[in-house]
Amino acid sequence: MPYAIRIVLGALMLLVAPVGTTLGAGLLDQLQQIPIPSAPGGGSVIDGVGGMLGVDQKKLDLVKKGVQTAQAMQPINEEAERALGETIAVEAFRRFGGLYRNEPLTRYLSLVGRSIAEVTDRPNLNYHFAILDSPEENAFAAPGGFVFVTLGLLRALSSESELAGVLGHELAHINRKHMLNTLQRGSLLSNVTELSMAALDKDPKLLGSAVDQLSDLLFTRGLDKDLEFEADQYGLDYAQRAGYTPNGLRVYLQRLARKQGASRSVFFTTHPPVDERLQRVERRIAAMPKEPHLAILQDRFKRNMSAM
Template sequence: MNMSTLKLSFNRIWFNKLPLRKLRFRWTVIVVLAVAVVGCATSGINKGDFNFVTSSEEVAMGKEFAGEIETQFEIYDDAQLAAYVQNVGGRIAAVCHRQDIEYHFTVVNKDEMNAFALPGGYIYIYTGLMPVLDNEAQLAAVLAHEVGHVTARHSTERLTAMYGAQIAVSLLLGENPQEYKVLIANIFSTTGFLAYSRANEFEADRLGTAYTSLAGYDPEGMAELLGKFIDTESREPSKLEEWLSTHPPARDRIGKVDVLAASLPLAGIGERNAARYAEMKARLP
């Protein structure tokens, strides 16, 4: 199947499933008014949420956060693995809705099953999650879920909701550098800025699943990934503390993802690259 056929069916699937479609007209009126008054920006995907941070401001903020992450987290030191993860993530980034920013994918050395996205396209995956996965399609699914949060601009929507526009703007202007440290220190608390709503999580799942298919991967990787989380929830919940404080249980998500994946063009036939993934897995601690 060629790229334009893929894109066509992707658009059909995506727009048919847009949950806020019915509300679009009303929200468009409100958003246009809000933009006129205060110059707010929304993600363009989840039009129901206000966001007072522009895209370039978001990138500046993400850069500050990423600098803070590197002081508080240990980045895994393996250039080949780093290049591989950046490459798989880059394939997802190349087909996603938001092309005005650069995407950075980084491996964190921590024995927990987690991945997260900062504002502005800074995405992290833990060494504790990678060994549990069986193939590149599942890795692509993790990264694509996080890219979904970035394209829908969930983190800045959440920061705007938490702080209000004025403080969000002073934060991104670097007027309060201590606040970055506090936000990163509490990043996985249930009141932290990555504690998205369930609707946000389902949106990231839906966007991410579609992105994996568009990038040439088997979209069933997303349901397989959630299956891994369900297994670990019962066997080794201590590995999921951070993930569970910021995500709804995987069993609530897997059904929706399964139905969506089955409707996508590459279901069951997209790339999985298990052998290449196994080689990379051998480089983990």
């Protein structure tokens, strides 16, 4: 009798095991490339990214500690995220020459941006795109879905796939909530009581303080370089999901690398060294699935840039 039961159970296990594996793997996982894989052995995403990018363990531990701290706090909801984004957007207009109000060009930028935004991990955010009237070569993303590119950047690009590469990177910052997580972590580390609900109620100036920190991050100091690398990785994937060749970002970074040192753009102070980004981008592209027909769209880009 026990023998019979063992046989039956064994047969069942044999039948059920492959089913479980198939369901666990998931068709969508197979279809949609997950850009940043979890580290084997139950490690976190950060372990995976850090390992892939060659970041040393001490730095990883610091980042993990910060992220865990941020995760332990109550997350910022979408309305608060949007309000923070709006204040940052106003700061972006103030600091970078104001709005370059050109409907045809903004429409084109928004169409490329939305083509990518709809295949990101937060497709239901209201994304907005604008051009800043600045000769500096730069792009920003504010929480809540606000994306900015400067006229200087548009002039430096030569194809839609390059623009898609840049927008993919910016959309990754929003999708991964890089700024919000950094803000929460920073505030907590400097003064643990600052972000408590009681403290918020007592301190109506906190919005100003939060915006100051975010502005400093975005416009002066830059995000942690590991977050910039992560934005590159996700951005490459988003661009390819949208149907663009991920080489767009690589081509732009190659051009940027030649300018490094010669340019005084704030871009070089708020992002990691271009050579370092380029190496990681090239490594990632080599590992991405090769798909035929991915778009470059040089002519369409040039046609639309004539509206400048």
